[in-house]
Amino acid sequence: MTQEATEAVEVPTQLPIVDYLRIGDDPHLAANECAGCQARYFDRRNACARCGKEEFRSVRIVDDATLRSFSVVYRAAPGIPVPYVSAIVLTDDGTSVRANVVGLEDPMKAELGMRLRFTTFNCGTDDNGTDCVAFGYAAA
Amino acid sequence: MSDAVWVLGTSMTRFGRYPELDAVDLASRACMDAMADGGVTIHDMDVIGAGTLFQSQTGMGQRVQKQIGQTGIPVFNVTNACATGATAIRTVYLSIKAGEAQMGLAFGVEQMGKMGLLRGGAKAEEKVFEAAGRYGAVTGVDGILGTETMPGVFAQAGMEYACDYDGVGFEQFARVAYKNHQHSTLNPLAQYRKEFSMEEIMGSPVQSYPNTLLMCCPTGDGAAAVVLVSEERLRSMPTEAQRRAVKISASVLTSDPWVESGQVQPDVNTLTRNAAAQAYETAGIGPKDLDLVELHDCFATAELIHYDNLGLCESGGAGEFIDSGGPFRDGRTPVNVSGGLISKGHPIGATGVANVYEVTTHLRGEAGDRQIEGAKVGLTHVIGLGSACGIHILEKATV
Numbered sequence: 001m002t003q004e005a006t007e008a009v010e011v012p013t014q015l016p017i018v019d020y021l022r023i024g025d026d027p028h029l030a031a032n033e034c035a036g037c038q039a040r041y042f043d044r045r046n047a048c049a050r051c052g053k054e055e056f057r058s059v060r061i062v063d064d065a066t067l068r069s070f071s072v073v074y075r076a077a078p079g080i081p082v083p084y085v086s087a088i089v090l091t092d093d094g095t096s097v098r099a100n101v102v103g104l105e106d107p108m109k110a111e112l113g114m115r116l117r118f119t120t121f122n123c124g125t126d127d128n129g130t131d132c133v134a135f136g137y138a139a140a
Numbered sequence: 141m142s143d144a145v146w147v148l149g150t151s152m153t154r155f156g157r158y159p160e161l162d163a164v165d166l167a168s169r170a171c172m173d174a175m176a177d178g179g180v181t182i183h184d185m186d187v188i189g190a191g192t193l194f195q196s197q198t199g200m201g202q203r204v205q206k207q208i209g210q211t212g213i214p215v216f217n218v219t220n221a222c223a224t225g226a227t228a229i230r231t232v233y234l235s236i237k238a239g240e241a242q243m244g245l246a247f248g249v250e251q252m253g254k255m256g257l258l259r260g261g262a263k264a265e266e267k268v269f270e271a272a273g274r275y276g277a278v279t280g281v282d283g284i285l286g287t288e289t290m291p292g293v294f295a296q297a298g299m300e301y302a303c304d305y306d307g308v309g310f311e312q313f314a315r316v317a318y319k320n321h322q323h324s325t326l327n328p329l330a331q332y333r334k335e336f337s338m339e340e341i342m343g344s345p346v347q348s349y350p351n352t353l354l355m356c357c358p359t360g361d362g363a364a365a366v367v368l369v370s371e372e373r374l375r376s377m378p379t380e381a382q383r384r385a386v387k388i389s390a391s392v393l394t395s396d397p398w399v400e401s402g403q404v405q406p407d408v409n410t411l412t413r414n415a416a417a418q419a420y421e422t423a424g425i426g427p428k429d430l431d432l433v434e435l436h437d438c439f440a441t442a443e444l445i446h447y448d449n450l451g452l453c454e455s456g457g458a459g460e461f462i463d464s465g466g467p468f469r470d471g472r473t474p475v476n477v478s479g480g481l482i483s484k485g486h487p488i489g490a491t492g493v494a495n496v497y498e499v500t501t502h503l504r505g506e507a508g509d510r511q512i513e514g515a516k517v518g519l520t521h522v523i524g525l526g527s528a529c530g531i532h533i534l535e536k537a538t539v
Contacts, residue, residue, distance in 0.1 A: 015269045015271070015278050016276075016278075017277060017278055017279060017281060017284065017285065018275045018276055018277045018278075018281065018285070019271060019275060019276025019277075020275065020276075039398065039400070040400075040403075041403055042275060042403065042404070043274040043275045043403070044274045044275075049398045050398040068300060068303055068401075069296040069297075069299040069300035069302075069303055069405070070296065070299055071287060071291075071292040071295035071296050071299065071348040071349055071350075071351075072346070072348065072349035073283070073287050073289065073291075073292050073347075073348045073349075074345070074346045074347060074348065074349070075289070075291070075345075075346075075347045075348065076260055076282070076283050076287070076289060077260045077282065077283075077289075080260070080282060080283035081283070082283075084283060086286040086287035086292050086296065086348070087286060087296075088286070088296055088300065088401065088404060088405050090401075094400070095400075096400055096401035096403070096404050096405065097404060098285055098286035098404035098405060099285050099286055100283075100284065100285065100286060108349070112299065112302060112303040113303065123279075123284055124279065126267060126268050126269045127267045127268055128268055128269075130268075130269050132269055132278055132279055134284050134285065135285070136285075
């Protein structure tokens, strides 16, 4: 048996739901920003879809945002709790983010243009006891 | 002689549900009827463009050939989301434009049955979280990080317009559905032909606000086909065929250019605007010249924003346009007199061909009870998310 196989695997206590969510003491979103034209992407890109440059740097997305569009979803695939407020928010540094608006007592109270602030929450636990951390936006 | 391409024949099945038939049956029916409508046979065809989304890997074009005639001509099987049918037409159009074909058959077909909600996965209980994919997601994100379902995505497209412009809200979106359900009562080929009141539409179960059930297109089955012909070949045909032929004044296909918000929300606007600008310039006409429009109303929220994208109203004026009756069949620019996707139905691969069938039928003066009198110019528009936009401008023959 190899040395590697006998070492205990360290199980994380938390994992972010997506890799552009940074968790820990200072949770925030981070985007891959094109070094050429500053276009921002949350996913892994081979080259910039706007200018074609292949260099990217990681940038922090600010927490404050405005509700640009939303839909109150009442019908979803099995296992997804409804209703919820799906949203496109525009952060104060001009980055569009798709997330839920969370914490509204009545989801129909969502209003276009409302001010929002980034927040995180636990959205599940796996068999290893690892929590999944998600993000959303709450009324500011 | 011009190098214009013409619609010589066209047909569609009624949209609906055909559990006793398969997609090959539906497509074969539409193709044979389209060729008969044009007074030609499979032996006149030089090329086939075959569109289907959900059966895109089955060789649909060749399967249909085995029912309507295996003549050995090239077949292009195409798929382009909801723009699949328009892409099939454009494939044949380009073959004729390139001089490699004089006449060709384009069809679209889909058999969806009661497919229900498109996109958005059921939530699976992960045993162990593990990052995967280009976002490093450890679990499905639908419903946690916004919605991936179509009623929700298009609701957000409409609400973004409402955020930018006054006079747009739940009532305006509902009025779109009211119009299209009303229009469908005159169309014997529509999947549903029932008129609903505004109260019924606004009070039907909310799918993704502001889209209620009656503001969403149904899934279903159906096929549509067109025979396209070169100007040169058309002029060798009988006068009646030339009189009924409809000119394709513009055939455009665009994809979505980069926009800032495009990575989190499909942008259905920019590529439509780009396609419309190209189409109007190519055809040498403007939106005010259009006698009717068949546009992609997969959801009521989608139709409203395309009034603006296609230039049917002033910039920001889509709410006023619907409120003033502009897109109703007796309005300034009738939109979706077929009943649209919302009521005529949306068997995806067939849709882009079916809207060419609809406009062609009006330009020929053969649309029966739903005829827009004196129609000379029409526009068809489809959007496939991802994204692809197909626009065709059609003109009545002057023979």
